[in-house]
Amino acid sequence: MQSEIGLSTLGQLVDGHLENPWEILGSHPVQYRGKQATAVRSFLPQARAAWVIDQATGKRRPMRKLHPAGFFEAICEEAVDWKPSKREDGAGTSSKQYRIEMADKSGDTVEINEPYGTPSLLSDFDRYLFGEGKLYALHDFLGAQLRTVDGVSGVNFAVWAPNARIVQVVGDFNGWDGRAHVARLDMSVGVWELFIPQAKAGDKYKFRILDESGQWVDKTDPVGFAAELPPLTASVVTDLGQYQWTDSEWLQKRADSDPMRAPMNVYECHLGSWQKAPGGPHGWMNYRDLAHRLVDYCNRMNFTHVELMPVSEHPFTGSWGYQIVGYFAPTSRHGSPEDFMYFVDYLHRNQIGVIVDWVPAHFPKDQHGLRRFDGSALYEHADPRQGEHPDWGTMIFNFGRNEVRNFLIANALFWMEKYHIDGLRVDAVASMLYLDYSREDGQWVPNEYGGRENLEAIEFLREFNVAVHENHAGAITVAEESTAWPGVSRPVYDGGLGFTCKWNMGWMNDTLRYMHRDPIHRCHHQNDLTFSLIYAFTENFCLPLSHDEVVHGKGSLLSQMPGDLWQKFANLRLLYAYMWTHPGKKLLFMGGELAQWSEWNHDDGPDWLLLDFETHRGIQDLVADLNRVVIENPALHQLDFEGEGFEWVDNMNWQDSTLIYLRKGLEGTAPILVCCNFTPIVRKGYQVGVPEAGYWHEIFNSDSDRYGGSNVGNYPGLHTTGIEHHGRPDSLSVDLPPLGVTIFRLEKQ
Template sequence: MDSETQPMQISPDQQLALSQGRCDTPFALLGPRPLAEGQWLTVYHPDLARLSVIADGGAVELPRVAGDLFAGPIPEGPYRLRAQAGSGAEWEFSDPYAFGPVLGEMDLHLLAEGTHRHLWRALGAHVMTHQGVRGTHFAVWAPNARRVSVVGQFNRWDGRRHPMRRVGQGVWEIFMPGVVEGVQYKYEILDAQGGVLQKADPVGFGSQHPPEKASVVRDITGFGWKDAAWMASRAGAQDRRAPISIYEVHPGSWRRRMDDGGRPLSYQEMARELVAYVKDMGFTHLELMPVSEFPFDGSWGYQPVGLYAPTIRFGPPHEFRDLVDAAHRAGLGVLLDWVPGHFPTDAHGLARFDGTALYEHEDPREGFHQDWNTLIYNYGRVEVQNFLIANAVYWLQEYHIDGLRVDAVASMLYRDYSRKAGEWVPNKDGGRENYEAIAFLKQMNVTAYGEAPGIMTMAEESTSFPKVSAPVDAGGLGFGFKWNMGWMNDTLRYMSRDPVHRGYHHDLISFGLTYAYSENFILPISHDEVVHGKGSLLHKMPGDEWQQFANLRAYYGFMWGHPGKKLLFMGCEFAQPEEWNHNGELNWLAASQPLHQGVQALVRDLNGLYVGLPALHARDAEPEGFQWIATDAAQSTFAWIRRGDAGDAPVVVVCNFTPVPRPDFRIGVPLAGHWREALNTDALVYGGSGMGNLGGVQADGPGQDGQPASMAVTLPPLSVVIFVAGAGAGEGAGRGDAKDGDPDGAEAVDPDDLAKD
């Protein structure tokens, strides 16, 4: 008789391996096997009194052959199983070992090669119909495991019950009929040393609420996007010549529902409230601190465990899509903080995933972050690169994310980052550069821009590493933008000094222009500046309360007038007086007070001005867009010109960083005629003194400062005044201008009107 038509004989050793959870070839032993007539079925199922087979319209008991092993002949064709426990309870289920593989040869080839750009479509947990039955396909990469089982609510977390099939080079898979959306699961792994591990799914789409650690089956198909107009046009909104003003948000602490136990807003509540607020404030983009699932609230998401799972803290995946969709329909881009630099050591995560240093380095000199007590990805392993690059594409494609801000890039670029001599391993040439991480970042950017046209990537990079935002084919890392950390540090140091000392530190303001065009820069005032004892942005400013507010308003005016895209952390837009607390919400009570409302109104108007005037954004990364007029260290004053393309009205920005008013302050300007005072940070409406220029000034003086004309302006104390050329004398003044003797000023600037100037 042909071996394919004989009853399956299982040896005592094989029976023991099944009962001890050591079997690594379950599909060779279990499930149906053809006979000359009908088929032979073998089932391993612990803790049953009886097991019956429902087939061909009837039910027959399957004999127990040894221990928890049942086997015998059954009719040909599909079947189901009926189990009976010792208590008498009965249930029916389909046999997972009756189903063939789901992964095809191409998936396995790309996974082995490390080039599967849509890796999440192969690995993870996928609700599907397979061989006519509804269930979930599970697949995981664990090449050094001796056995991998999927465990969960459906099998009492017993790894003996559903060992998986090994396919390809280190991939394990199984189709579990009847397992549907919302089911909790993990992978139980028998490692090479005989240890048993339970791990969350590295490519899982959902997780339990922390501190619980299981993955959750989530069906991420079938969302009805309504953002086609935004997706078709976003490339123009994210170009380096576009106005980009970013509101950075920690989703868990922007607002809380104090009438519901102080819980954070859900994704759907954010879709209504946060989106409306960001739109009203005139920002062009919303940036979310990491939303990939993370175990510890105090990490703010920067120590993720589930890179493919939007955190369940605020709702399931489709509700996160609701937030993105709402932002897009409001004309806002959505950016995510993304953390490919390290991961936590939590036992249910990636650390020694299959009992070996699979995702990380074995040597702690390469694989352990001393600053954060986290593990560093092994970028030299193609499968790890694939895992991370596919994750970037996943967020961009599955969630329509418009850009990724890559965290802690400096720590990735250098092998000696935050390490002493002897604590790091040089590269193959004896240097400190991390060649593998550099190659990874280049490939990530090439792939992301190729797979999701119109997106943008940003590097949080604090060193002078060259060409971070240059294209890869020009020798760069390929990022669209780089955070200008040097500008942020220098200018905040300057602003924190008493005005009487600022003249001795004049270069802290001007130095940024010496390298402003070496990268496509974003000027970031991020969460890092208002935590860990650094205090609030407001209280970094010197002087009494009025002076602190005036200094902060002047700083914002300077920032929005300076070349570079803008980023502001939540709460800073209304001068929150306290340091940020991730366990609470922003101080919205303070936001209702007049001085705070004034700062909020200023930021709103600065955004309107920035978006409406091409001179303030179109040439942010081009030296032709900026020209110094004059700087005076003794008076702590600065003046410069911003230019757009031909036909765009030039803009002049004048800063006075002392509390001394300066009437009749004469500066050179590129055009004679009327210059409208488009914004004045000292306007009464912003909480200032109300000193201004009566709506504008006439440039009717002789050439000065290398310019063909000049004008005498009034500089209020601790202020920035922005002038726009070409507005007729009869046109309305900008918000906060002293117009017709009224120090309260006029209504807000209309960006559409500004664009016509």
């Protein structure tokens, strides 16, 4: 029994350096005047006076202030029915049997519950799973969990910081004085935990950590559900269980459908600059307003999905969201977590899928973030040859550590569980796969076999993909992977990485390089176009014209096109029509549909005023119609990933820079014929072989005057000539428009 407290222990408590406050705070059996009694002790730095209130009898006992910093004690001599239970360290707990009444220095009084008497949220099995890296419901245990214990409401704070000497919880509930709320370390898993009864939803907080080097640092909660508006950095206690979802029909439809055979026209969007809110902070529009505007726009433009550049909380707006600090918090720039839930819910109710960019490759060095979280290299590698990214000035996750993999995979599942996200596009996968990515000799550490492959990252990506696909039916994962790594979108059981699909960076680079050329020179570079079909079905490809193609001095897509003003627009129409008819799902970055003249700037966003001009409205109408054509014609989406869905008619006429090909769907669907002319020369009566006789309806012409073209074409369609050509039993005599694409569909007689 403890009757006295040493001055050294008391000094450590007052200074905030006591590693285990349970040993003196709370209720403890003591010897007092030769008899057994109970001591109740509290550290209340903000209190002028304090009393213990017996919950059973209502009796009020004054507490003595034993230290001017705010250490109070009451000795209960008479019998009390508190019967403190025992913790593993021998300290007693009895939070449900008494409360503390505190008078602050202004004279106001408030009743509080003792924080040092609540059992851990983590069970023994949870601890086991966490140690194994398999506690995928991590967000239900760590962070700030609203909790009621024995009828007392409060917040359970928990954070992984195994090498910290002390962890305090500081926030609105304690005047940001952490000495009153020192967390307890569970040494088996390295988690510090504390239940604070007076904390509530809306309170701002941080973890104040005395790291292994003896330095104090305030850290944002790695599992915090919300954060202050940048540049402020505190986490915010948040209840994620209040929003009433209305998208069950969408989720069921998603689970029952096959995304591989469905149309996927993706509109890549940066919410911070897509549209601005006059008078708002930095012009940031609320998630709810964005939802309504995006739905109206995407439905008009026939986009099936939006892909959001990262929405996780990030301190530097200029990073576009790719340098994340709050992995579990949607950025407060656009509102609350409930606002973002509404955003996703509203898009789903209007049949639009939501894909979010996810960044497990690296994180920034901001002091309040993950870097050296407890004073050690906790989330990152200690060796800079493994732990720092030479290009981006960021830290690289240590994928070999169970808890780090657990953190990231739990985060991925969190976005799908709590926010109903339909897919995650994983950024910078190539930087994860290769140990020597963007490094010179001597700047990287080989794997255990002496190779350059990051074996730990490979296993992490496989585990991530398996977890997503097993837990969320119909959800997709997309890899931005810029190398020829094999099997990125092949199943894990077949040796692949397990992604649903992969961005086709090779197609993008080859195609843009070809389109940059003056048409007179294109005949010498036909292979830039045809090469993609050699490997088109080795992966499940998405064709991206993303934000990366219109930043860092590259200029807009329109400005990259050669020729005079008419040819620039015609080339852009040609590029889009070729892309939309090529095998693979489609992605276009915002502003591309407006034919921007300037490259993207995250402060300004798309130049919507361009729509005052017919030429720019024509490009917008063209993109909307291409999206509609893909949706309405199964041959243009059902077999995007299968060789049976594509057939060359003529890819050898390099002299004329033409490409002719067929797209096909499942049995019974009408085939689609695509005729491309990459020169400004009109080719009248161009003979094109077709597989079946009949009437071929021209369903799209990029040279239509509706889009600003010269209206050379074959509307409403053509009958076959009865002449064999291109090794096929019949043919069409097609007028190929200049720098144009015509699309035909066989109409059965």
